[in-house]
Amino acid sequence: MNINTPSALCIEQLSYAYSGKIALDQVSFSIQPGECTLLLGPNGAGKSTLFSLITRLYDSREGQISLCGYDIKRQTRLALAKLGVVFQQSTLDMDLTVMQNLLYHTALHGIARKVALPRIQQELERLNMFERRFEKIRQLNGGHRRRVEIARALLHKPALLLLDEPTVGLDVPSRLAIVDYVHQLAMEENLAVLWASHLIDEIFPDDHLVVLSKGCIKAKGTVTEVLAATECASIKEAFYNLTQGESS
Amino acid sequence: MNWLHYWRAMSGIIGRELWRFITQRERFISALVRPLIWLFVFAAGFRAALGLAITPPYETYILYEVYITPGLIGMIQLFNGMQSSLSMVYDREMGSMRILMVCPLPRWFLLLSKLLAGTFVSILQVYVFLGIAWFYDIHAPWQGYLWVMPTLILSGLMLGALGLLMSSFIKQLENFAGVMNFVIFPMFFMSTALYPLWKMKESSALLATLAEYNPFSQAVELIRFALYAQFDQQAFFYTLGAFIVFMAAAIVGYNPSKGMMSKKGGA
Numbered sequence: 001m002n003i004n005t006p007s008a009l010c011i012e013q014l015s016y017a018y019s020g021k022i023a024l025d026q027v028s029f030s031i032q033p034g035e036c037t038l039l040l041g042p043n044g045a046g047k048s049t050l051f052s053l054i055t056r057l058y059d060s061r062e063g064q065i066s067l068c069g070y071d072i073k074r075q076t077r078l079a080l081a082k083l084g085v086v087f088q089q090s091t092l093d094m095d096l097t098v099m100q101n102l103l104y105h106t107a108l109h110g111i112a113r114k115v116a117l118p119r120i121q122q123e124l125e126r127l128n129m130f131e132r133r134f135e136k137i138r139q140l141n142g143g144h145r146r147r148v149e150i151a152r153a154l155l156h157k158p159a160l161l162l163l164d165e166p167t168v169g170l171d172v173p174s175r176l177a178i179v180d181y182v183h184q185l186a187m188e189e190n191l192a193v194l195w196a197s198h199l200i201d202e203i204f205p206d207d208h209l210v211v212l213s214k215g216c217i218k219a220k221g222t223v224t225e226v227l228a229a230t231e232c233a234s235i236k237e238a239f240y241n242l243t244q245g246e247s248s
Numbered sequence: 249m250n251w252l253h254y255w256r257a258m259s260g261i262i263g264r265e266l267w268r269f270i271t272q273r274e275r276f277i278s279a280l281v282r283p284l285i286w287l288f289v290f291a292a293g294f295r296a297a298l299g300l301a302i303t304p305p306y307e308t309y310i311l312y313e314v315y316i317t318p319g320l321i322g323m324i325q326l327f328n329g330m331q332s333s334l335s336m337v338y339d340r341e342m343g344s345m346r347i348l349m350v351c352p353l354p355r356w357f358l359l360l361s362k363l364l365a366g367t368f369v370s371i372l373q374v375y376v377f378l379g380i381a382w383f384y385d386i387h388a389p390w391q392g393y394l395w396v397m398p399t400l401i402l403s404g405l406m407l408g409a410l411g412l413l414m415s416s417f418i419k420q421l422e423n424f425a426g427v428m429n430f431v432i433f434p435m436f437f438m439s440t441a442l443y444p445l446w447k448m449k450e451s452s453a454l455l456a457t458l459a460e461y462n463p464f465s466q467a468v469e470l471i472r473f474a475l476y477a478q479f480d481q482q483a484f485f486y487t488l489g490a491f492i493v494f495m496a497a498a499i500v501g502y503n504p505s506k507g508m509m510s511k512k513g514g515a
Binding site: 055056057059076077078079080081083085087091092093095096100103104105106107108109110111112 | 250252253254256257259260261263264267268271272344346347348349350351352353354503
């Protein structure tokens with residue numbers, strides 16, 4: 001990798017509080033292109049707050065966030081153009097078809113229809129959803145809706161893909177299919193991925209980890225590095241020790 | 249980022265809103281039923297009770313139904329503005345608002361596009377209403393039907409901006425019903441939509457003053473004059489001023505660092 005290439009995501013000394021209650025405290029980490037980083041933490045650890053700050057839905061008063069070298073506060077639009085997001089809750093319009101939802105997204109990103117249509121076809125075909133493009137979202141099951149959301153998040157060719165617990169509520173085959181697909185994307189497309197989860201079995205051996213608990217980073221690094229630092233045999237054990245057994 | 253990006257995004261937002269409105273048949277019908285009931289039932293009943301003097305823009309004695317038609321147009325736009333903001337609170341709770349807010353365009357532009365989309369929907373409703381009213385013998389000069397279009401854009405934007413402002417303050421969907429009662433009903437009844445100002449002065453000077461300074465009254469008067477191919481300058485500037493104030497406040501409300509979004513922990 002070129003040493004001058006900026007990190008896909010760089011977070012430095014980030015803190016955030018809701019009405020005096022600290023949600024994030026001095027959080028710092030970075031993600032390089034092609035890296036899949038899992039943000040692990042029990043419920044209430046600050047994962048969703050961190051996502052809201054990266055997507056500029058909230059504003060950080062302390063610390064800095066940059067995407068591909070663009071500061072999210074000062075160069076918001078350039079930074080957001082590099083970002084694809086799959087939120088925890090579905091953000092699809094249930095009364096519109098798959099195609100209408102995706103065209104709406106490409107319009108928001110200023111992509112011409114003649115460019116958008118082949119991209120939509122490509123992304124939907126990769127997820128085996130092209131045949132269902134004229135179905136309303138309401139008619140799709142949870143796993144298929146998630147696939148559409150992932151396809152949508154990739155349409156404007158982002159450098160960083162954020163996924164906020166995208167597999168919650170899905171059955172095991174749908175969950176595994178999404179986990180495999182996203183890891184494949186990171187590898188083949190050199191896409192940086194930040195995946196918030198509290199499910200240990202979504203981790204691949206080559207993944208990077210950031211363990212968050214009560215707003216603080218408890219551990220970060222590759223799976224091997226985290227295991228070595230915590231002197232644990234498994235990520236499950238390491239996660240339990242780091243989060244002091246908080247319910248996940 | 250170029251103007252084409254802005255154009256595509258705005259077309260996308262307006263197109264989505266129009267499509268949703270057209271395909272949601274119940275919403276279309278209910279948006280029309282409300283003013284039509286007022287016209288066919290309330291106005292017919294009130295016709296005998298309320299005597300109307302000749303006041304501009306009318307040049308002759310008019311039926312009460314004719315008088316309240318601009319008020320009912322305002323009502324359509326008022327309800328539509330609130331409905332749009334209600335859908336924004338819903339979208340925010342359900343998450344689809346997030347997709348809009350994370351796209352790489354200035355937030356003021358996204359809010360303005362959303363507002364324009366709602367305004368176009370309301371104009372569609374108004375013209376269907378005017379069409380039905382025409383068969384009920386409520387006729388305006390044909391130029392009036394054209395003149396009223398730009399005023400509907402302004403009044404729709406003003407009322408939509410008010411809804412937008414409210415939606416930026418409302419934390420949950422459940423809170424919306426209360427606010428609707430505290431805003432829609434006082435705004436509608438304390439206005440010139442149902443009774444002229446001079447008539448109100450006869451019963452309460454205070455009420456008449458409140459009605460006079462109510463931005464909804466000014467929007468209704470703007471529509472009333474436009475429907476007769478006339479321009480009410482005072483109402484125009486008042487409505488424009490109200491739009492600018494509401495819109496600026498809504499933009500601040502949706503600003504992640506300054507507005508309510510930062511305080512309520514939801515976007």
